[in-house]
Amino acid sequence: MTNSTTFHVHALPAAALDTVRRTGRDAADQPVEARLAGGGEPLRCCLRDAEEGEVLLLFGYPPPGAAGPYREIGPVFAHATACPGPDSAGSHPPAWRGRPQVLRAYDRQGRIHGGRLHDGTDPEAVIAELFADPAVHQLHSRNVVYGCFMFAVERTAG
Template structure:
């Protein structure tokens, strides 16, 4: 979804989700775990928290960075069945406003370039400031407690 503030928020790619749902295998070729939501699980397919009882998949995902020592596999939740993805919005995912996050930046070589902890209350100025550094290729929003990847952010022109 393209943002008027100059960046694009990228949830998990729909093509990747289609493959995971069809093959039931993750990025490390391990079986995915099917589970029923307790409620509150962050869904990386539609950028909101799961409601109790929703059918989910838990699987290993490789966030989009260049191949190298900072590339990792981490756990993510997504709907077990196809969903429409995030609702169109012109801002940070509305359902996650106010959620404390780590905004971690990466350069073109896939190395961590910096970042910031933020309270989620007004993330657009922080994101814009971090993306203003010409060495930054992309930014990842990450869960503060677990360190899990939430979504990627890139400049709109990339």
Template sequence: MTTTRTRYLIRPLPAPLLAGVRRSGLDAAGQPVERRRAEGGEPLRCCLRDATPGEPLLLFGYAPPIPPGPYRELGPVFAHDADCPGPAAPGGYPADWRGRPQVLRAYDGAGRIVGGRQHDGDDPEAVLAELLADPVVAQLHSRNVVYGCFMFAVVRA
């Protein structure tokens, strides 16, 4: 996605990581994944949309992509139980999540939090560009406001 000054990409969970989780049945902590049917509305980190009722899902622990250190967390995420085509608009802000309040955490190259901001979801591109304008910021993580769960990563293009 392009703004007037900053080019960036929205990244879902990496396909190779998802394939490994599906194959092994284990999450980032070595714990068994939970297989379940969607109630509807679960945020899918593989295709960056909300689940529809009845879809087969995995719920598992995921460690977002930052170097090991005190700011690296392990938290719950939902993904399809089988391969999916990924986001409808690869690299762009998820259409299903536009208008949804989110927290953006900014990380430096060492994986330390160097800023962040809550936004209402109405103009997420402006907030992403603003945070990425700081040259110290290596990546952003979007997080659910209520639960704090990782939603997706944002990196410079």
């Protein structure tokens, strides 16, 4: 499927990560939890799975979006110290290609405006399909089993 939809994938913002690492507090003002990775934890700082033994933080994070009833705070993992970030900034995370995900669509008011479960083999096609609706402003990729926020996807001008 060829399409002209261009998009940008966003990991957790560096400023938000710096604040959590510096203060040891999350978005709900709760203490972050430091832990050693068992392996496989989805890291929102670099958009890959953790390797066993890496030092991680588990904390509450509010995905990007407008304030309102759909705004939430959910658990995320990140490296305890700064890392280089995603391997392929701006595109679907290569390490998560093939991973089933839910893409939840939001409008400009931060309200859910549809979504799709996909098997991960062609996430760009599902992203393009959801962005074909002009009311869709942003997508959130979500873990299928736990529902946790993985990353945000925004349309780019072009």
